[in-house]
Amino acid sequence: MGTHAALAQAAGRADLHVHSSWSDGAQEPETIVRAAAGRVDVVAITDHDEIQGALRARAFARAHPELRVEVVVGAEISTLNGHLLGLYLEAPVEPGRPAAETIARVHGQGGLAVAAHPFHPYRGGARGHRTLASLLPDLPVDAIEVVNNAGVWSWLYNAWAATRNVEWLFPVTAGSDAHDVWYLGSAVTRFPGRDAQALRRALLAGRTRAQVDWRWSADKLPRHLHLQLKSLVRFLALGHRRRRLAWPEPAVPSLTRRVT
Numbered sequence: 368m369g370t371h372a373a374l375a376q377a378a379g380r381a382d383l384h385v386h387s388s389w390s391d392g393a394q395e396p397e398t399i400v401r402a403a404a405g406r407v408d409v410v411a412i413t414d415h416d417e418i419q420g421a422l423r424a425r426a427f428a429r430a431h432p433e434l435r436v437e438v439v440v441g442a443e444i445s446t447l448n449g450h451l452l453g454l455y456l457e458a459p460v461e462p463g464r465p466a467a468e469t470i471a472r473v474h475g476q477g478g479l480a481v482a483a484h485p486f487h488p489y490r491g492g493a494r495g496h497r498t499l500a501s502l503l504p505d506l507p508v509d510a511i512e513v514v515n516n517a518g519v520w521s522w523l524y525n526a527w528a529a530t531r532n533v534e535w536l537f538p539v540t541a542g543s544d545a546h547d548v549w550y551l552g553s554a555v556t557r558f559p560g561r562d563a564q565a566l567r568r569a570l571l572a573g574r575t576r577a578q579v580d581w582r583w584s585a586d587k588l589p590r591h592l593h594l595q596l597k598s599l600v601r602f603l604a605l606g607h608r609r610r611r612l613a614w615p616e617p618a619v620p621s622l623t624r625r626v627t
């Protein structure tokens with residue numbers, strides 16, 4: 368099949384950036400899978416440095432084939448240089464490492480690495496480290512998220528990502544960055560095929576397209592602001608929880624071992 372024919376059949380719809388209650392999202396993984404039915408064919412659950420919710424979502428989707436939703440197990444990994452989406456993961460990836468090393472770890476377990484919202488004002492990097500965007504031309508990412516629908520002004524940093532990608536020509540993804548199912552499917556990665564494996568092949572072949580499926584209007588604003596406020600509270604609570612618990616497990620030496 369020629370490229371034109373393949374793109375003409377880019378019927379599949381995937382939201383590749385969604386948060387569940389396992390990080391700072393509002394809903395349980397099962398609720399997200401149900402909400403995805405009819406909106407997208409594939410949804411990637413990408414909690415902050417966490418894959419438990421995604422694993423639960425995948426198990427639920429597999430147990431409910433009538434919903435016709437496939438789940439990609441992912442994570443939004445906090446690298447020293449900013450947020451990186453790991454897709455097709457089977458194990459969690461340690462946060463707080465340089466982006467290049469994190470990408471190698473994602474690839475090491477057969478996953479794909481995507482630069483998340485590389486030009487967002489808040490990119491999630493650590494102070495004193497270069498941004499993912501500035502490192503991008505030299506990083507072996509599989510794709511960049513050129514469409515992220517996290518807020519009313521997303522089109523500004525999306526436009527900048529697309530402009531820079533004119534030069535880099537990385538494969539593209541779109542994701543709602545939904546922290547509430549209301550936004551799920553508001554940004555979709557289109558691909559030839561309908562399932563998670565077809566999507567993976569399309570990403571590797573650079574045959575995806577990114578699309579916004581959402582219009583900001585005045586009547587959406589009250590609900591948007593209300594949900595954003597709730598999501599900010601959850602985000603701050605998550606940071607507090609993470610500071611108390613070292614990742615992945617608190618390093619508490621076994622008392623019994625110590626005395627013997």
Ligand SMILES: [Zn+2]
Nearest residue numbers: 443450483491
């Ligand atoms: Zn992020």
Ligand SMILES: [Zn+2]
Nearest residue numbers: 384386443544
């Ligand atoms: Zn996110």
